[in-house]
Amino acid sequence: MLRCLRVLPARVTRNFSRCCSNYVARMRFINKLKEDEGACLTALESGDVFLYHTLAPLLRKTQQGVFQLPLLPFKDLEGILNRLGKDGSMVKDSVLITCTEQNRALFCLDVGELDQRAVEKECGGNFVDLRKAFFTLRGEEAPLVARGQALLRWHQGNGFCSASGKPTTRNQAGSQRVCHSNGLIYYPKMSPVIITLVSDGKRCLLARQASFPRGMFSALAGFCDMGETLEETLRREVAEEVGLEVVSVRYSGSQHWPFPQSSFMVACHATVSPGNTQVDVDHEELEEARWFTLEEIRAALKLRTPPRDPRDQPPTIWVPPSYAIAHQLIREWVDDQEHPYDGK
Ligand SMILES: NC(=O)C1=CN([C@@H]2O[C@H](COP(=O)(O)OP(=O)(O)OC[C@H]3O[C@@H](n4cnc5c(N)ncnc54)[C@H](O)[C@@H]3O)[C@@H](O)[C@H]2O)C=CC1
């Protein structure tokens, strides 16, 4: 019975103290840009834009060999577009992403209709696949390129109203599209996904899909069905994929995940009772799922890059890298084992 599922208090308190004191003003400014067409255009004209070509972000390599996301001031980009024979007003198709602590607005634009090499030459960079960009960029730039691509992809796929079949029009910020024939408003969409690390108190359960790189194991994940709570999704997915019944759940964190389409990943720890640990894998979904000891997980976490030798038998086990929320769950589990929680 669902009532049996205990939802434990979160152990981790997120600390936002690093946020600067103008956070409230900045959030209200961004919100105003979504609602006020004139203010958004003014912010774009004094802001920066980063580029995509058919959804691949433009990156630039510094002399130190570090990849960066080049931010082009509005005027510079207008000039570049003019030099490439395009009307500079194309910059106005940019989509609002965020705004810096100095209230400088940041937008992105897909220049897929221009010659890729010509743009790369003008901008001094290269358009790279999002997966590569996401794994290469540092700090806050990785979620920025993911967010930008997700928004641009959503605009490219929502040019028509699904009720009337007529074209939809975007607002200046790109935070919504409207069908003027029936007034329907469309907002960017993410699919909610639960991701959970199941533990029996001493071991944790990791699984791999056949499509994963060799040797990589991750936490269990699954899309929410319409009308489900996150707890119901978690309980159902664990039952479906590995045949186990979860008895408690603890929230860990969340993450926007752009692959293959926008998912909103909600990460939780879950436990099964020690007497109910017999795994029964659904081989339609998973290639393998099994329990791992603390020592095995510590060894897997030590591998910073996937093992080089593709022939090692059995394959060396490794886990998703640090930017994946699965990694956070696995690290927290190790921490829980090393410093057990006394419930206070
Ligand atoms: N950031 C991270 O650490 C991780 C992210 N993930 C992501 O979680 C997502 C879900 O994991 P899966 O095990 O594949 O889910 P899943 O166990 O629900 O299986 C996927 C199947 O669910 C169905 N489905 C239902 N609703 C769907 C929707 N809205 N979009 C697409 N398919 C839908 C499809 O038939 C699909 O083949 C994947 O996109 C994956 O990339 C998975 C593991 C780690």
Ligand SMILES: [Mg+2]
């Ligand atoms: Mg799954």
